[in-house]
Amino acid sequence: xxxxxxxxxxxxxxxxxxxxxxxxxxxxxxxxxxxxxxxxxxxxxxxxxxxxxxxxxxxxxxxxxxxxxxxxxxxxxxxxxxxxxxxxxxxxxxxxxx
Amino acid sequence: xxxxxxxxxxxxxxxxxxxxxxxxxxxxxxxxxxxxxxxxxxxxxxxxxxxxxxxxxxxxxxxxxxxxxxxxxxxxxxxxxxxxxxxxxxxxxxxxxxxxxxxxxxxxxxxxxxxxxxxxxxxxxxxxxxxxxxxxxxxxxxxxxxxxxxxxxxxxxxxxxxxxxxxxxxxxxxxxxxxxxxxxxxxxxxxxxxxxxxxxxxxxxxxxxxxxxxxxxxxxxxxxxxxxxxxxxxxxxxxxxxxxxxxxxxxxxxxxxxxxxxxxxxxxxxxxxxxxxxxxxxxxxxxxxxxxxxxxxxxxxxxxxxxxxxxxxxxxxxxxxxxxxxxxxxxxxxxxxxxxxxxxxxxxxxxxxxxxxxxxxxxxxxxxxxxxxxxxxxxxxxxxxxxxxxxxxxx
Numbered sequence: 001x002x003x004x005x006x007x008x009x010x011x012x013x014x015x016x017x018x019x020x021x022x023x024x025x026x027x028x029x030x031x032x033x034x035x036x037x038x039x040x041x042x043x044x045x046x047x048x049x050x051x052x053x054x055x056x057x058x059x060x061x062x063x064x065x066x067x068x069x070x071x072x073x074x075x076x077x078x079x080x081x082x083x084x085x086x087x088x089x090x091x092x093x094x095x096x097x098x
Numbered sequence: 099x100x101x102x103x104x105x106x107x108x109x110x111x112x113x114x115x116x117x118x119x120x121x122x123x124x125x126x127x128x129x130x131x132x133x134x135x136x137x138x139x140x141x142x143x144x145x146x147x148x149x150x151x152x153x154x155x156x157x158x159x160x161x162x163x164x165x166x167x168x169x170x171x172x173x174x175x176x177x178x179x180x181x182x183x184x185x186x187x188x189x190x191x192x193x194x195x196x197x198x199x200x201x202x203x204x205x206x207x208x209x210x211x212x213x214x215x216x217x218x219x220x221x222x223x224x225x226x227x228x229x230x231x232x233x234x235x236x237x238x239x240x241x242x243x244x245x246x247x248x249x250x251x252x253x254x255x256x257x258x259x260x261x262x263x264x265x266x267x268x269x270x271x272x273x274x275x276x277x278x279x280x281x282x283x284x285x286x287x288x289x290x291x292x293x294x295x296x297x298x299x300x301x302x303x304x305x306x307x308x309x310x311x312x313x314x315x316x317x318x319x320x321x322x323x324x325x326x327x328x329x330x331x332x333x334x335x336x337x338x339x340x341x342x343x344x345x346x347x348x349x350x351x352x353x354x355x356x357x358x359x360x361x362x363x364x365x366x367x368x369x370x371x372x373x374x375x376x377x378x379x380x381x382x383x384x385x386x387x388x389x390x391x392x393x394x395x396x397x398x399x400x401x402x403x404x405x406x407x408x409x410x411x412x413x414x415x416x417x418x419x420x421x422x423x424x425x426x427x428x429x430x431x432x433x434x435x436x437x438x439x440x441x442x443x444x445x446x447x448x449x450x451x452x453x454x455x456x457x458x459x460x461x462x463x464x465x466x467x468x469x470x471x472x473x474x475x476x477x478x479x480x481x482x483x484x485x486x487x488x489x490x491x492x493x
Contacts, residue, residue, distance in 0.1 A: 044113075044117045044120075045113045045116050045117055045120075046113060047113060048112065048113050048116070048129070048131055048137075049131050050130075050131055070128060070129060070130040070131070071126070071128065071129035071130075072127065072128050072129075073125075073126075073127065073128075074116070074120065074125065074126040074127075074129055075120075075125050076120045076121070076123060
């Protein structure tokens with residue numbers, strides 16, 4: 001008997017849950033100084049380079065500018081950006097804590 | 099610590115690969131962009147397997163760069179299973195090596211010469227190269243060394259594989275003289291008296307007097323009464339100003355060999371002592387020649403080509419730097435004076451002044467005279483003076 005595994009990523013494929021996620025989970029960035037940022041509720045990685053990271057979310061695009069940036073603890077619901085972060089721009093409705 | 103794999107994924111759409119991996123719920127510990135085409139990903143062993151499967155699915159090139167964690171450590175240890183044995187062998191060999199004595203350093207303490215037979219005495223006491231270190235009895239070695247004739251003090255210390263033996267030779271006994279035997283103290287060198295200190299006898303000179311070598315400074319006679327004198331051993335010291343001089347000469351020009359740049363080569367054929375010229379080069383009156391033998395017939399036929407190479411040269415007169423010449427001449431002459439002062443072995447000798455006079459003379463050379471002015475005790479017994487003269491003649 002084939003073992004069925006529950007995968008959190010598949011939840012995104014259900015339209016009702018996607019709508020619920022859009023409404024209830026706005027993107028959020030938590031900054032720890034200039035060297036670390038925790039991004040929650042993102043959807044996709046659009047662009048990734050040491051100088052610029054662009055992430056898409058349900059409410060727009062999250063853009064991080066800096067240098068020597070890399071991704072750490074990459075998970076479907078959140079990821080951490082490590083490096084020298086100069087600026088973070090969030091879409092309307094997004095929140096930046098720091 | 100969990101097992102961690104570092105891998106590289108090559109491809110232009112790295113972001114799309116990451117999104118696909120996230121959709122598959124692959125967690126990545128660290129993602130770094132190496133260049134436009136390459137992503138470096140750290141992930142757990144399980145996630146790394148899923149990432150490689152994903153890369154193969156999308157036909158992306160991938161490679162494993164490194165592994166960390168217990169599994170990697172176990173793998174590393176498995177590959178190096180002979181390492182503990184090697185460490186153990188090295189430790190045993192080091193212990194064996196360091197337990198033996200490999201160097202014996204014999205040092206002299208003081209100015210006295212080293213007594214003869216130090217190495218033999220150490221060997222008798224069991225101190226030799228290759229001896230078992232902890233088994234060495236240093237006190238026995240010291241006893242053996244002290245038993246040597248002319249040895250005043252000995253110390254033997256073991257420092258690992260190194261044994262240091264410090265030996266002090268006996269210094270010469272002080273000069274003995276009979277108190278009753280009359281003697282005079284005479285001047286060891288010419289000079290001007292600076293001070294006179296008489297313990298017994300009668301001073302015959304006073305400060306400011308000029309004395310000659312051999313002149314009596316303190317007479318070994320004492321007046322007992324107005325009419326009577328008696329002979330005593332003269333004791334005391336006479337400090338005088340004395341001079342050591344040295345003269346020298348150095349040419350103002352030197353001859354230097356310079357190559358003219360002209361060269362010639364002559365060759366001749368040589369067979370068992372017979373020579374037949376092949377080419378004749380120009381002969382120079384002054385040249386440096388070098389000859390080269392080239393084999394023609396190999397081992398079986400002793401046929402050679404003898405090549406003579408000549409390089410012409412000429413002698414050129416080069417002027418010396420006068421300042422440097424004076425300085426070097428003065429240094430050499432003053433060193434000569436100092437050597438003479440040390441060989442005179444005067445007591446309490448102290449340099450007061452030193453100078454060098456230069457005079458230009460004909461034949462383009464410079465002459466110098468160095469003077470070392472010294473204050474020293476010059477009163478010695480006549481026996482000592484004769485001994486000094488004897489050794490001077492021998493030298």
